[in-house]
Amino acid sequence: MHALIVVSHPDPQSLTHAVAQAYAQGVRQSGDHTTEIADLAAERFQPTFHQGDRAAYLLQAALPDDVPREQARIDRADALVLVYPVYWWSFPGQLKGWIDRVFSNGWAYDETSDGRLLKRLGRLSVHLIGIGGADGGTYARHGYDRAMRTQIDHGIFGFCGAKVVTSEFLTDVNGTAAASHVETARRLGAATFASAHVAAAA
Template sequence: MTNETTRPNVLLVVAHPDRDSATWAIGRAIEQGIETDGNATVTTHDLSRTGFDPVFGEQDLAHYRQTGAAPADVLREQRLVDSADVVVVLFPVYWWAMPALAKGWIDRVFTRGWAYDDGPDGGPSAIDQLHFVGVAAVDEGTYDRRGYREAMTTQLQHGIAGYSRIDESSVRLLFGAETADPHAHEHLTAEGHKIGADLAQRAQLVFDRNNEA
């Protein structure tokens, strides 16, 4: 992480094409939560509107095999991540997992030698903190009964963040997004605001630690 700003920054990566969706309503609440105390800033990165290509192609494979350079769009994404103290990926849950746009962002941007090193002497990741916020259509009970929550946590927090030796990570699922009940939507945005406030505090700690080093 190479944040050169004077305030901690949270990078909010959103993988949803509809700005009127519950996911984006929660995203705006997260933004507000981050900016509440005025100490932290937020950079919102809309993967859909930027046209990010999630397909892991020939150039990505060559870079993985260490026979070619990273694609230019991947390098741009990595520079954006480098400017942040904390990274959070916000996405709607599709088939009990991240949608292709979010997963493809991880597949392509989290490259060997930058996000992780699978050698025996691999060093720390370029990413200080990585947090996932999934927006689920159905209720919490469905996830608990079927083991979906545990499966997603294993995949995201341990399989991605843990393997990459990222210092801190979390998985937060918000339930019941596909309902006509306005109180449910109010609850979801309230939770989003709390998540944002927590991310701001985390970013401040990372910022302070890195500037003391």
């Protein structure tokens, strides 16, 4: 099986990138699986939703050329993994722009003429790893964790029918917890396709 790991951080030496690499190692070490890391910063993905994207959303024009390439990467994957730093209690702008542009009308979902919504990503399993500087108590006390899960897990992926299998926050990266997060990511990666093996054996 194949996992597409999308990472959004400008510094390749960051903990975010180390977590993405460890997750990929866990996937590969758990069986005959493959991974691809999409490094949005290194690839210079343009996140701005522009007039071409708007015309495609209205089904008045074809998608801009860079969008179908990203959609094809997802179509090849059995699991989509997003690894990102938490900026202002949400995605970084580049990752949000990737979602805005790539999860397009006609591909991620369909809006029918009679107002119905058809969810088109029901086959896709999603794994989310947010990396935050604040401690877990701050997320819980202010409800940031719940708010992000409502916005991202339900609002984005639920809208498209994709199943969020795991949704993790690796917090307190400025404290003592950072050293353990890479190993946590490797463990999460190793478990990515575990349920698929169970289903196949049943």
